Amino acid sequence: MDKPVFLETRSIVKRFNEVTAVNQVSMKIYRGEIRGLIGENGSGKSTISAMISGLLPKTEGDMYVEGQPYAPKDPLNARAKKIAMIVQETGTIGPLSIAENIFLGDEGRFARNGIIDRKLMHQEAKKSLALVDFGEVDVSQPALTLNFEQRKLIEIARALYYEPELFIVDETTTALSHDGRLLIHRLMRKLRDQNKAVLFISHDLPELMDVCDALTVMRDGDLITTIDRSEFEENFIKQSMVGRVIEGDYYRSDTSASRGEQAMIRVNGVDTSLLRDIHFELYQGEILGIGGLSGSGMHEVGKVIFGEIKPQRGEVIVYGENGDGTLLPHKVKNVQTAIANRVGYVSKDRDRETLIMEASIKENLVLSALGKLGKFGLIPPGAEKKFARRQIGELNIKASGMNQRVGELSGGNKQKVSFGKWIGNDSKILILDSPTRGVDVGVKTTMYQLLYSLKQQGYAILIISEELPELIGMSDRILVMKDGKINKEFRRDQNLNESMLIDYMI
Numbered sequence: 001m002d003k004p005v006f007l008e009t010r011s012i013v014k015r016f017n018e019v020t021a022v023n024q025v026s027m028k029i030y031r032g033e034i035r036g037l038i039g040e041n042g043s044g045k046s047t048i049s050a051m052i053s054g055l056l057p058k059t060e061g062d063m064y065v066e067g068q069p070y071a072p073k074d075p076l077n078a079r080a081k082k083i084a085m086i087v088q089e090t091g092t093i094g095p096l097s098i099a100e101n102i103f104l105g106d107e108g109r110f111a112r113n114g115i116i117d118r119k120l121m122h123q124e125a126k127k128s129l130a131l132v133d134f135g136e137v138d139v140s141q142p143a144l145t146l147n148f149e150q151r152k153l154i155e156i157a158r159a160l161y162y163e164p165e166l167f168i169v170d171e172t173t174t175a176l177s178h179d180g181r182l183l184i185h186r187l188m189r190k191l192r193d194q195n196k197a198v199l200f201i202s203h204d205l206p207e208l209m210d211v212c213d214a215l216t217v218m219r220d221g222d223l224i225t226t227i228d229r230s231e232f233e234e235n236f237i238k239q240s241m242v243g244r245v246i247e248g249d250y251y252r253s254d255t256s257a258s259r260g261e262q263a264m265i266r267v268n269g270v271d272t273s274l275l276r277d278i279h280f281e282l283y284q285g286e287i288l289g290i291g292g293l294s295g296s297g298m299h300e301v302g303k304v305i306f307g308e309i310k311p312q313r314g315e316v317i318v319y320g321e322n323g324d325g326t327l328l329p330h331k332v333k334n335v336q337t338a339i340a341n342r343v344g345y346v347s348k349d350r351d352r353e354t355l356i357m358e359a360s361i362k363e364n365l366v367l368s369a370l371g372k373l374g375k376f377g378l379i380p381p382g383a384e385k386k387f388a389r390r391q392i393g394e395l396n397i398k399a400s401g402m403n404q405r406v407g408e409l410s411g412g413n414k415q416k417v418s419f420g421k422w423i424g425n426d427s428k429i430l431i432l433d434s435p436t437r438g439v440d441v442g443v444k445t446t447m448y449q450l451l452y453s454l455k456q457q458g459y460a461i462l463i464i465s466e467e468l469p470e471l472i473g474m475s476d477r478i479l480v481m482k483d484g485k486i487n488k489e490f491r492r493d494q495n496l497n498e499s500m501l502i503d504y505m506i
């Protein structure tokens, strides 16, 4: 390749105590290319990018930017070398204003005689938001008033404002709606065409193959190979990732809808600030999918069922088991009533809502299963460990052990913990918002198989997802939402395809 090298790593290593997350990786990232980075959960992708972007110090090895030694102490240092990264989890600080978030750590640029010129800061914030087509917004309002996707856009705007020469996108597109993804693709291509370098981490192989000029494959901390666009071949890339041939079907293979007679959830005429007159039932043994664009309200539906958002009108009824095995209706008043009636909820924003980062994998897994493990308030010794060990094995959670802090896990492995937390306890109703976000192909297959077997055991499962193939592949019925309402209902046996759904989303 005759393009100039922008960044080079030579035998770079990162160890966390006994775990070698990145092992002797030497790679070159060129100007004028979008380089993809792919590998199973925990293969070291985020760790490499964290070293390049100054978030983590390296253990061994060297890095060079345009041939000069490069050892960033922190992200501001990396930014001074024109390297910026946007990460998988949200990197905005809720109580700070949008403008303050954009210029975090660099407010000094607006200081006039020791006082921050807010007007100028707000003007520049608007300029930066225009780079990501944000639309009209009051930049003095706190970031916590924004939704997940908008907060992601703030981070992207922040990175682009400083005109990076190397732009690193770590597993961000899976958190975005269809439009948000296309926007990032456009931004990456624009930077590439301006002869800048882009490093793009994703689990979405078709997306990587579409956008990238070359793909570097990681496995267990090792760089396995770098494949040029002209040699992209899906099966070969998958094989290099997992080190074996991947076979078998991804989704369930039956084409007819099925479910039990008993409704487990009834949503009766719910209105919230976003939702309008939502009515539906979720039945025993049913997988119900909800799809829509961001802003359609689909994520809010999950929160209402789980009791996190109180409807302004209408109610959610859940059928919880009475001591003798019969089912009785209960109104969901808050999260406690939802959990007491065996509703489990995997949130899209797992760091904020689902997991305790400071607690261990075992503690997180066991938390919602305490009722199941304990008898008369006592938990037999060993039961917690046994339970945690089983979940870790079943979901193939990559960690140094069950006592490792969840905050230290790779993104996909965090998602496995939040999934494992609910399926392992007695929840018979699962509300899963974007359940496979950031999860690699191997685990996706396991999760889909698991969901299908839970359905067959009579679990009632609601999947809220931006991924249409996932909805079509797994659901008995699909509700398509638009502007806070249910716009259309489809059944599995209607021979569904993506464009049929999209027609009712836009």
Ligand SMILES: Nc1ncnc2c1ncn2[C@@H]1O[C@H](COP(=O)(O)OP(=O)(O)OP(=O)(O)O)[C@@H](O)[C@H]1O
Binding pocket: 016, 019, 020, 021, 039, 040, 041, 042, 043, 044, 045, 046, 047, 048, 171, 398, 399, 400, 407, 408, 409, 410, 411, 412, 413, 438
């Ligand atoms: N702060 C930390 N302390 C201990 N171990 C860590 C820490 N950060 C990462 N690891 C470990 O390093 C390994 C590589 O993690 P990394 O986040 O780089 O993986 P990844 O390829 O980005 O995964 P994913 O696709 O799930 O995001 C994992 O085994 C992870 O548990």
